[in-house]
Amino acid sequence: MLSMTDPPDEAGEERTFTISELADTFQVTPRTIRFYEDQGLLSPRRDGLNRVYSHRDRARLTLICRGKRLGFSLAEIKDFLDLYDVDDRQIEQMRFALAHGRERMASLEVQLVDVQQTLSELRALESQIVEHLKAAGAAPDKSSKK
Numbered sequence: 001m002l003s004m005t006d007p008p009d010e011a012g013e014e015r016t017f018t019i020s021e022l023a024d025t026f027q028v029t030p031r032t033i034r035f036y037e038d039q040g041l042l043s044p045r046r047d048g049l050n051r052v053y054s055h056r057d058r059a060r061l062t063l064i065c066r067g068k069r070l071g072f073s074l075a076e077i078k079d080f081l082d083l084y085d086v087d088d089r090q091i092e093q094m095r096f097a098l099a100h101g102r103e104r105m106a107s108l109e110v111q112l113v114d115v116q117q118t119l120s121e122l123r124a125l126e127s128q129i130v131e132h133l134k135a136a137g138a139a140p141d142k143s144s145k146k
Contacts, residue, residue, distance in 0.1 A: 017053040019044075025058075026065050036064055041078055071104055 019030045036042045037051070041064055044051040053061075060081055067077040080100070083093035130140045 015055055017058055019051050019053065022053055022058060022061055026061055028065070033061070036061070036074075039074055039078065041074065041081060070101075071108075072100065076100055 017025075019033050022028075022033055023030045033042065037044065042053070042057050042060055044053045044057055046052065063081060064074075064077055067080065068074075072080075080093060080096055083096055084090070086092060133140045
């Protein structure tokens, strides 16, 4: 399981991160991180005008990036993250992830079939066009012309 807090270091303080450190680590822009904060996905504390991100924020950003990569909406990711605060054992969070993951897989399977069908049709069309060009004595590609 993913721990949302870091144990204190030798000095007894939790490791913190700047927005630039997180942006570099996750290959996103600081603007993206601020947007996630505006959406309620991250809650850094403030030190004057600076945002100070905890290990919990970093862990949440890991999950946000993974969720985005897997095609989940920010609303779905927020619902998932909010379940951390409800259940220490993460039972509901895991059920939520399982249900939404299965829905996403089913959706991707449909998309895959559609893409395979489109590719098949395009390959058939390509063959017909190449045959037509050859029958007309023309090279299929401009680069093949002499």
